[in-house]
Structures are given as C-alpha cells and as structure tokens.
Amino acid sequence: MKLSCLIVDDEPLARAGIKYLLSQQQQFEITAEADNGNDALRLAELHQPDIVFLDIQMPGLDGLSVFKQLTNKPAVIFCSAYAEYAVNAFELSAVDYLLKPFSPERFQQALLKACGKIIQRLNSNQPNDTAPEYVSRLTIRDPGRLRIVEVSDISWISSAGNYVDIHVYPQQKNYLLRDTMAAIEKKLDPAIFARIHRSSIVRKSDIVELRPGDKGDADVILKCGTVLTMSRRNRAALAELFGQLS
Structure with a gap:
C-alpha cells in the first residue's frame, strides 16, 4: 500500500524537487499539488493525504494557518527557507521542518519520521483500549x-x-x-x-x-x-x- 502525498509550495522548482525525491521511492504517491494555502486546504479535504509537504510563505493562507485548519490530521513536513517559524511549526505538532535547500539524506529523515507517526496513529485507533497493540x-x-x-x-x-x-x-x-x-x-x-x-x-x-x-x-x-x-x-x-x- 502506498502513502499519499500532497505538495504545497508556490515555487514550481521547489515542488519539482520534492516530486523527484519522492519518485525515488515506490511506496509514496503524489495525489495533488497546490501553489497557495486556499487550494491546499481544498485538496487536503478532497484527497485526505497521509503526508503533506507544506511551505510557509505562500499567497492566500500561509503554511501555519493551513496546518491549523487541516481536519484529517496528516503527517505534516514543513519545507521553508525561513528558520524563524520552526518553533511555531513544532508547537503545532509538525513531523519535521526542512530548511531549504535540504539534502536527500535530510529529506529521508523527515520521511522516516512521517512514517513513524502514521504507524503510531494507525496502532492507536484500535477499538479496545485494553487490547494488545499489534501493528498493521x-x-x-x-x-x-x-x-x-x-x-x-x-x-x-x-x-x-x-x-x-x-x-x-x-x-x-x-x-x-x-x-x-x-x-x-x-x-x-x-x-x-x-x-x-x-x-x-x-x-x-x-x-x-x-x-x-x-x-x-x-x-x-x-x-x-x-x-x-x-x-x-x-x-x-x-x-x-x-x-x-x-
């Protein structure tokens, strides 16, 4: 089963870079892209992605505002050239915060964290809280x-x-x-x-x-x-x- 990804960035080259890195790994698929915060919310609601790659400064809603309004609670990885927003992002429970430009190795670390969060969420959704937590x-x-x-x-x-x-x-x-x-x-x-x-x-x-x-x-x-x-x-x-x- 593949994990679905939404890429949100107003820079086409930035989106292309993330798409290329994801294309190297068969277990991820890109379901949608957006270049502004308003479209990001709409597409997140439509596709219910597992992972969202989210820029900070964009037309319309900024990345932090988008994160606050997400209802399906995906694993969010911020990708930004501005380090000053990292604290706010982690306070909102972001999985990771990638500073542009980032290396493939750093991107891989963020993906590993996202997968860990997704698996943890799946295991916590068992109907009986007293039952052993077996992995899926x-x-x-x-x-x-x-x-x-x-x-x-x-x-x-x-x-x-x-x-x-x-x-x-x-x-x-x-x-x-x-x-x-x-x-x-x-x-x-x-x-x-x-x-x-x-x-x-x-x-x-x-x-x-x-x-x-x-x-x-x-x-x-x-x-x-x-x-x-x-x-x-x-x-x-x-x-x-x-x-x-x-």
Whole structure:
C-alpha cells in the first residue's frame, strides 16, 4: 500500500524537487499539488493525504494557518527557507521542518519520521483500549528508501542473524528488517500468526498441509510451496490444527 502525498509550495522548482525525491521511492504517491494555502486546504479535504509537504510563505493562507485548519490530521513536513517559524511549526505538532535547500539524506529523515507517526496513529485507533497493540504495517529502511509492508501481506518470517526476513506472498518477495524474532513476534496478533520454531513465524491461514514427524515435530507446508519445520516445543502454537488430525 502506498502513502499519499500532497505538495504545497508556490515555487514550481521547489515542488519539482520534492516530486523527484519522492519518485525515488515506490511506496509514496503524489495525489495533488497546490501553489497557495486556499487550494491546499481544498485538496487536503478532497484527497485526505497521509503526508503533506507544506511551505510557509505562500499567497492566500500561509503554511501555519493551513496546518491549523487541516481536519484529517496528516503527517505534516514543513519545507521553508525561513528558520524563524520552526518553533511555531513544532508547537503545532509538525513531523519535521526542512530548511531549504535540504539534502536527500535530510529529506529521508523527515520521511522516516512521517512514517513513524502514521504507524503510531494507525496502532492507536484500535477499538479496545485494553487490547494488545499489534501493528498493521512495518517500516523497512532500505538504502535510499523507506518501504511500507502491510502485515496483512506477510506469509512467513524467518530469522536472519541480526535481522528478520519477511516473506510477502502476493508479490513473492522478501525484505530484511533489523529486528529480533522475539520482538517481531510481540508485534503480531497470535490469533493470526504462530511461532512454530525459534527461527520461524507463519501466518496460520497460509498453512495448507501438516506432516507430523516421529518426534513431535512436523513439516508445515504453505500455499506458496515453502516447507517449514515446526519444533516439538512449539507444537502448542498449532494445537487446534493438530487436534483436527486426531
């Protein structure tokens, strides 16, 4: 799933620069552009973007006034040549404040902050405040880009040293995330995912076959054809499936 972006700046070259940097990362899409504050509000209401890149000094409403009137509460990154407005921007809970001209690396830092805020907001919208907060998206940092992976697309996860290897079934791809198996297991809903081995976590609904072994272990076959090993000590994770074999 891509994150939608609205770019607001009265300078065409500034908008083009942001568009170019975003084009280097496939997980973002530009839904609209505006060169003044009034159009920015109208387009924000129309498209409900995830991220807004917002200039300060523009015709009509200035950037700070636009921010105050936004109703959908997107992640806002200010892009301005004027440093004196930064304090006011952060007081309004801006994600970041980029001083023009900014480097691609600095832009990347701002994007990472925006993604973090979006994920935090999604996780805080659970209907039951007492329920565990399981993530719906993972942010993976690749060289020169940020990748958003929907948890609903994950088929299985394996250990890879200091990383976990996330296997996405719909696209037949895998992505490395710097995390531990224990930490990633806590982020996933146990009603959907099961830890079947110290080095494997699997989506239960992707299991198409179980082949019990002689020592309490089993081969777990997934719809993609992958065969994983379930250790005897993790057998309880799939107890309901083994019960159907009895």
